[in-house]
Amino acid sequence: MDALTPTPSPDPAALRLAGNLPEWNPEADDVLIVREIRDETADVKTFVLAPKEPCIFRYAPGQFLTLDLSINGEAINRCYTIASAPTRPHTLAITVKRVPGGPVSNFLHDHVKVGGELRAVGPMGDFSCFTQGTPSPTPRYLFLSGGSGITPLMSMARTFHDLGEPRDLVFVHAARSPDDIIFRSELEMMARNQRGSFRFAPVCEADGPFNPWHGLRGRLNLGLLNHIAPDFKEREIFVCGPSPFMAAVREMLKGAGFDMSRHHEESFDFAELAKAEPDVAADVSIAEAVEAVQDALAPPVASYTIEFAKQKRTIECRSDMFVLDAARRAGVRLPSSCSKGLCGTCKSKVVSGTVDMKHGGGIRQREIDAGMALLCCSKPTSDLVVDR
Amino acid sequence: MLDSTQTPLKALIRRRKPGYSLEAPFYTSPEIFEADMDVIFGRHWIFVGVEPDVPEPGDAMTLDIGKTAVVIVRDDDNEVRAFHNVCRHRGARLVLDYKTTVGNLVCRYHSWTYGLDGKLLFAEHMGQGFDMGCHSLKPIHCRSLEGLIFICLSEEAPADFDVMAAKMAPYLAPHDLKNAKVAFEKDIIEPGNWKLTMENNRECYHCSGNHPELTVPLFAYGFGFAPEELDEHGRKEAEEYAKLVTTSHREWESCGFPSTMMEHLDDMVTGFRTERLPLAGDGESHTNDTKAACKKLLGKINDPKHGALHFWTQPNSWHHFMSDHAVVFSVLPLDAERSLLRTKWLVHKDAVEGVDYDIENLTAVWDATNDQDSTLVGYCQEGARSPAYEPGPYSPHTEMLVDKFCNWYIGRMAEHVGR
Numbered sequence: 018m019d020a021l022t023p024t025p026s027p028d029p030a031a032l033r034l035a036g037n038l039p040e041w042n043p044e045a046d047d048v049l050i051v052r053e054i055r056d057e058t059a060d061v062k063t064f065v066l067a068p069k070e071p072c073i074f075r076y077a078p079g080q081f082l083t084l085d086l087s088i089n090g091e092a093i094n095r096c097y098t099i100a101s102a103p104t105r106p107h108t109l110a111i112t113v114k115r116v117p118g119g120p121v122s123n124f125l126h127d128h129v130k131v132g133g134e135l136r137a138v139g140p141m142g143d144f145s146c147f148t149q150g151t152p153s154p155t156p157r158y159l160f161l162s163g164g165s166g167i168t169p170l171m172s173m174a175r176t177f178h179d180l181g182e183p184r185d186l187v188f189v190h191a192a193r194s195p196d197d198i199i200f201r202s203e204l205e206m207m208a209r210n211q212r213g214s215f216r217f218a219p220v221c222e223a224d225g226p227f228n229p230w231h232g233l234r235g236r237l238n239l240g241l242l243n244h245i246a247p248d249f250k251e252r253e254i255f256v257c258g259p260s261p262f263m264a265a266v267r268e269m270l271k272g273a274g275f276d277m278s279r280h281h282e283e284s285f286d287f288a289e290l291a292k293a294e295p296d297v298a299a300d301v302s303i304a305e306a307v308e309a310v311q312d313a314l315a316p317p318v319a320s321y322t323i324e325f326a327k328q329k330r331t332i333e334c335r336s337d338m339f340v341l342d343a344a345r346r347a348g349v350r351l352p353s354s355c356s357k358g359l360c361g362t363c364k365s366k367v368v369s370g371t372v373d374m375k376h377g378g379g380i381r382q383r384e385i386d387a388g389m390a391l392l393c394c395s396k397p398t399s400d401l402v403v404d405r
Numbered sequence: 406m407l408d409s410t411q412t413p414l415k416a417l418i419r420r421r422k423p424g425y426s427l428e429a430p431f432y433t434s435p436e437i438f439e440a441d442m443d444v445i446f447g448r449h450w451i452f453v454g455v456e457p458d459v460p461e462p463g464d465a466m467t468l469d470i471g472k473t474a475v476v477i478v479r480d481d482d483n484e485v486r487a488f489h490n491v492c493r494h495r496g497a498r499l500v501l502d503y504k505t506t507v508g509n510l511v512c513r514y515h516s517w518t519y520g521l522d523g524k525l526l527f528a529e530h531m532g533q534g535f536d537m538g539c540h541s542l543k544p545i546h547c548r549s550l551e552g553l554i555f556i557c558l559s560e561e562a563p564a565d566f567d568v569m570a571a572k573m574a575p576y577l578a579p580h581d582l583k584n585a586k587v588a589f590e591k592d593i594i595e596p597g598n599w600k601l602t603m604e605n606n607r608e609c610y611h612c613s614g615n616h617p618e619l620t621v622p623l624f625a626y627g628f629g630f631a632p633e634e635l636d637e638h639g640r641k642e643a644e645e646y647a648k649l650v651t652t653s654h655r656e657w658e659s660c661g662f663p664s665t666m667m668e669h670l671d672d673m674v675t676g677f678r679t680e681r682l683p684l685a686g687d688g689e690s691h692t693n694d695t696k697a698a699c700k701k702l703l704g705k706i707n708d709p710k711h712g713a714l715h716f717w718t719q720p721n722s723w724h725h726f727m728s729d730h731a732v733v734f735s736v737l738p739l740d741a742e743r744s745l746l747r748t749k750w751l752v753h754k755d756a757v758e759g760v761d762y763d764i765e766n767l768t769a770v771w772d773a774t775n776d777q778d779s780t781l782v783g784y785c786q787e788g789a790r791s792p793a794y795e796p797g798p799y800s801p802h803t804e805m806l807v808d809k810f811c812n813w814y815i816g817r818m819a820e821h822v823g824r
Contacts, residue, residue, distance in 0.1 A: 354518075355516065355518060355529070357527065359509055359518045360511045360516045360518040360527055361508045361509065361518075362516055364508075376508070377526075378508055378509050378520065378526075379518070380508045381461075381462070381506055381507075383461065383463070383506065384508070
C-alpha cells in the first residue's frame with residue numbers, strides 16, 4: 018500500500034520531476050546551466066542544458082535556440098538547432114561541431130564546463146515536421162542531413178521514437194568517415210526498435226583512420242538516393258547541413274523532378290529569420306547576418322573525377338578539397354609527407370586537367386610548366402588524369 | 406698532425422729539394438693523402454664547377470671532396486650556395502643525383518625539408534621541444550668568380566680569394582661564363598696521385614712527344630724552351646712568337662681583353678696564374694683545325710681571333726677560355742693513387758648543338774689530350790712505387806710552373822703541419 022504514496026526523495030533531482038512545473042521563460046530568466054557535456058565524435062560535443070529553477074522546455078522538434086555569448090568581451094549571438102526531443106522536457110541539448118577558427122564553437126568546446134552558465138533565448142524557428150508541410154495522415158519522411166546538420170532531424174526522429182509513434186522514415190546522414198557519424202549508436206538503436214518503419218542510412222566519404230567503412234560510400238547523389246529510398250519522390254523531405262550540402266541537395270532534387278513544395282530545409286538566412294522572428298532577428302549580430310548571407314550566396318561545390326592512371330583507380334574530388342585528401346579518403350595511397358606544399362614528396366604529373374595550387378616552395382615553376390603538381394595543395398578545377 | 410715513423414711527413418716537408426720532384430710517399434702514402442685532404446682540400450679554395458652547372462633557381466649539383474659530400478644549389482635570389490649534403494636528422498645523404506632540380510631540399514629518408522637557404526622548414530613527429538632553428542644545413546663557403554665556382558670546406562676560408570677575384574675578373578668577364586651552358590662534360594679517373602695530375606698540367610715539356618692534337622692550336626714556344634738548344638730556324642720562330650705575343654697582347658688589351666701574364670702561383674695562399682696566348686694556324690680555338698668550334702661566340706666577343714685565356718689555380722684547376730668556347734678542369738682526389746679529372750666544355754647558352762657546334766669537334770682536342778695525360782700520369786704513379794724512384798730535376802726552362810706547384814704545396818703543408 019505504501020507504494021501509492023512514496024516518500025519524497027531527498028535527492029535534489031526529485032524536485033525537477035515535481036508536477037505542474039512552469040514552462041521556461043527566457044524573458045524572466047535567460048540563464049541555462051550546463052548539466053552535462055558529452056563527446057559525440059572527435060570534434061562534436063553535446064551540451065545538456067537546464068534552467069536554474071525547475072521548469073520544463075516546450076518546443077517543436079527542429080526548432081533552434083539563440084545563445085547570447087560574451088567572448089573576449091564581445092557580445093556574439095549564435096543559433097543552434099536543438100538536438101534533444103521535447104518528449105524529455107526537463108533538459109534541452111545542443112550539439113556543436115568544432116569549426117577550425119570558429120570563435121563560438123571553439124569557445125563552447127574549450128571554455129564551457131559542466132556547471133557553467135549560458136544565456137539563451139528561444140526556442141524558435143519553424144523547421145519541423147510537426148508544423149510544416151501538408152503531410153497525408155500517415156506521411157512518409159526522408160531526412161537528409163550533412164555533418165552537424167543532423168541535430169534538428171535527430172530531434173524529430175527522437176520525438177517519434179519517444180512517442181511510440183513510428184513514422185515511415187528514412188534517415189540519411191552524410192559524414193566524412195564512420196568516426197564522424199554523430200549519434201550513430203542511438204540511430205542504430207532506434208532503427209532496431211522501429212524495425213520496418215525507421216531506416217538509418219549513413220553515407221561516408223572515406224574510411225576512418227582505424228575504422229574501415231563497409232557501408233554506402235561517396236557523396237550523396239541521385240544514384241545513391243535511388244538506392245537508399247527508391248520512393249523518395251513520394252516522401253516529405255527535410256534537409257539540414259552545410260550550405261553547399263543543402264544547395265547540392267536542392268539541385269539534385271530539382272533535377273530529379275521532385276515536387277519542391279515538399280522539400281524543407283533549415284536555414285539561418287537572416288532575411289528569413291527576420292521575417293519569422295523579427296524581435297530575435299534584431300538581436301542577432303550583423304556579423305552573423307553577413308556570414309549567413311555569404312553562406313547562402315556561396316556557389317554549390319562542384320566535384321570532379323580524378324583518374325590515377327597507374328593504379329587504375331578513379332575517385333571523386335570536390336573542388337574545395339585537395340586532391341591528396343580526396344585520394345586518402347578514397348583509399349588511394351600516394352607518397353606524401355608535409356601536406357603543406359613544402360617537401361614535394363607528392364609531386365605528380367598531371368596528364369590532363371587543371372588544378373588550383375598554392376604550394377609552399379616544394380615545386381619549381383619549370384616543373385609546373387612541365388605539368389607537375391603537388392597534390393597535397395592542389396584543388397581540381399576540372400577532371401584530372403594523374404600519372405600515379 | 407701526422408708524423409709517424411712510417412711516414413715522417415714533417416721530415417719529408419723539411420727536406421724537400423726545390424727544383425726537384427717530390428719524394429715517393431707524397432705520391433703513394435695513404436697517410437699523406439689523408440693529410441692532403443685535410444690541409445689542402447679541407448682548408449683552401451677548391452674549384453668545383455661552373456654557374457651553368459646550376460643555371461636556374463632550384464638547380465642542384467652534388468660532388469664529393471674526399472669524405473665530404475657537398476651540394477651546390479642556386480637559390481631563389483639567383484645566388485649559388487653550397488651546403489654539406491648531409492641531413493641533420495640521421496645523416497642521410499640529402500641530394501642523390503649528380504645534377505637535379507629541387508623545390509626545397511628534401512631528405513628521401515624521413516622527408517625533412519630544407520629551404521634553399523639551408524633552413525629546416527619541415528620535420529614531422531619531432532615533438533614540441535624540437536627546435537627547427539638548430540637543425541639547418543651546414544653551409545660551406547662558396548664563391549663564384551665570373552661563373553667559376555669555388556668552395557672552401559674549412560670554417561675560415563683564405564681571405565685572399567678576394568685578391569684573386571679582383572685581379573682575375575677583368576680577364577674572365579668578356580667570356581661571360583654565367584651566360585654559357587655546359588655543352589659536354591666528361592669524368593675520367595687518372596691512375597695517379599692528384600699532385601701528378603696537377604704537375605702534368607703545369608708543363609708542356611711533354612706536349613710535342615705526346616699531344617699531336619693539342620700542339621696543333623698551341624705554339625710549342627708558349628710554355629718555355631731552352632734557348633741555347635734551338636737551331637737557327639728555331640730561334641727565328643721563337644723570336645717571331647715573342648713578337649706575336651707582344652703585338653697580340655697590345656691589340657687585345659686595346660679592345661678590352663686583359664692579356665698580360667700575371668703569376669702568383671706560390672706567393673699567395675690562393676695561388677693562381679693567367680695569360681692570354683696566341684693560337685697557331687687560323688688562331689681561333691682549341692680545335693684540330695684551329696677554327697672556332699662554335700659559331701656563336703661567348704659573351705659579347707665578336708672576333709674569334711682573341712687567342713686563349715689560360716687560368717691556372719692552386720691546388721686543383723686549370724681553364725682555357727677561347728672566343729667560342731671554354732674548357733674547365735677540376736681535379737678531385739679519390740685516394741692516394743687515383744684522381745678524378747672532371748672536364749666541362751662550355752658554349753654560349755643560345756648555341757644549338759648540331760647547328761652552331763658539333764660535340765665531337767668541340768671536344769676532340771682535350772678529350773684526346775686528357776687520355777694521353779692520364780696514361781702519362783699512370784706511368785709516373787707506377788714509377789713512384791718503385792724503390793728505384795728518387796726525385797728528379799725539373800727543367801729550368803719548361804717546368805718552372807711544376808716547381809711552383811710543388812713550392813705552393815710544400816708551403817701550405819708546412820704552414821699547417823709544421824716544418
